[in-house]
Amino acid sequence: MEQVPTSVLSAERCHLGEGPTYDAATDTAWWFDIRERRLFEHRFAEGRTIVHELPRMASALARIDSARQLILADDGLYVRQVADGGLELFAALEADNAATRSNDARVHPSGTFWLGTMGRGAEQGAGAIYALHRGRITRLYPDITIPNAICFSPAGDTGYFADTATNLLYRVPLDPSTGLPVGEPAVLIRHEGVGGIDGAVVDADGMIWNARWGGGCVDIYDPAGRRLRSLRVPAKQSSCPAFVGRDLSRVLVTSAWQDMDEAQRAADPEHGKTFLLDAAARGRAEPDVKLS
Numbered sequence: 001m002e003q004v005p006t007s008v009l010s011a012e013r014c015h016l017g018e019g020p021t022y023d024a025a026t027d028t029a030w031w032f033d034i035r036e037r038r039l040f041e042h043r044f045a046e047g048r049t050i051v052h053e054l055p056r057m058a059s060a061l062a063r064i065d066s067a068r069q070l071i072l073a074d075d076g077l078y079v080r081q082v083a084d085g086g087l088e089l090f091a092a093l094e095a096d097n098a099a100t101r102s103n104d105a106r107v108h109p110s111g112t113f114w115l116g117t118m119g120r121g122a123e124q125g126a127g128a129i130y131a132l133h134r135g136r137i138t139r140l141y142p143d144i145t146i147p148n149a150i151c152f153s154p155a156g157d158t159g160y161f162a163d164t165a166t167n168l169l170y171r172v173p174l175d176p177s178t179g180l181p182v183g184e185p186a187v188l189i190r191h192e193g194v195g196g197i198d199g200a201v202v203d204a205d206g207m208i209w210n211a212r213w214g215g216g217c218v219d220i221y222d223p224a225g226r227r228l229r230s231l232r233v234p235a236k237q238s239s240c241p242a243f244v245g246r247d248l249s250r251v252l253v254t255s256a257w258q259d260m261d262e263a264q265r266a267a268d269p270e271h272g273k274t275f276l277l278d279a280a281a282r283g284r285a286e287p288d289v290k291l292s
Helices: 262-267
Strands: 004-008 017-023 026-032 037-041 048-053 058-063 070-071 075-082 086-091 100-107 112-117 127-133 136-144 149-151 158-164 169-176 188-190 195-204 208-213 217-221 227-232 240-242 250-255 274-277
Touching: 004 037, 017 058, 017 100, 017 195, 017 240, 017 250, 026 058, 026 240, 026 250, 058 100, 070 100, 100 149, 112 136, 112 149, 112 158, 136 217, 149 208, 149 274, 158 195, 169 195, 208 250
Parallel strands: 149 195, 195 240
Antiparallel strands: 004 274, 017 026, 026 037, 037 048, 058 070, 070 075, 075 086, 100 112, 112 127, 127 136, 149 158, 158 169, 169 188, 195 208, 208 217, 208 240, 217 227, 240 250, 250 274
């Protein structure tokens, strides 16, 4: 386990911190506390974190343009106005299924948005992975228990996703122009040992940075699935990374205290906080999502 300079970006504890992303145009990071229906906004220039209360559970955010964001919530996709936080439904998603909620998501370089759902109690096979392409939502992979690690190669010709319940990370060939599959998924990584595969992001060199839930670290894999490094995170339930900063060299990592009793929380004093790792990464900026 490698230790890099690490600081607490936000000491506000998240029940289930997830879905971090970074808006390079405004030098602002965004992430969620899914369970507590909160959206965090950190303005690096001001060194200030703002917490926005949400009317429903939400788990991921993508930039549409300077004024609008797309929010993935437990019943669909919403357009959010950055200026006042106003939400307008863009498209329903499993709105008729109260047993599921949203989870992991990421934007493909083409602007297509991959998004996942799961059972509120992580019921086996209750979720799925979808793609929003040209305004239409298509189900790509059904029978997913905990969708995670959705991310893409820099060229957009490869997609990755995982089911944390099985600890398998898949690789699938994609059409770079659409972000849609052109072949079948194949297992790239079978994680064994401590913790589970959680959120992930790919850097400019094609390396996969994966937060290990229960392992208190971010594992870095090459495109062949070989683990190169493991960077320590101060909270055991590290959940998702994002490249941040003007040069995208630092890594924001969310964490959670979900399912931890008092004794477990006491043994993990930094639980639920959000961290900044000075990892000297070669990160990539997140693309904007395209709605049509």
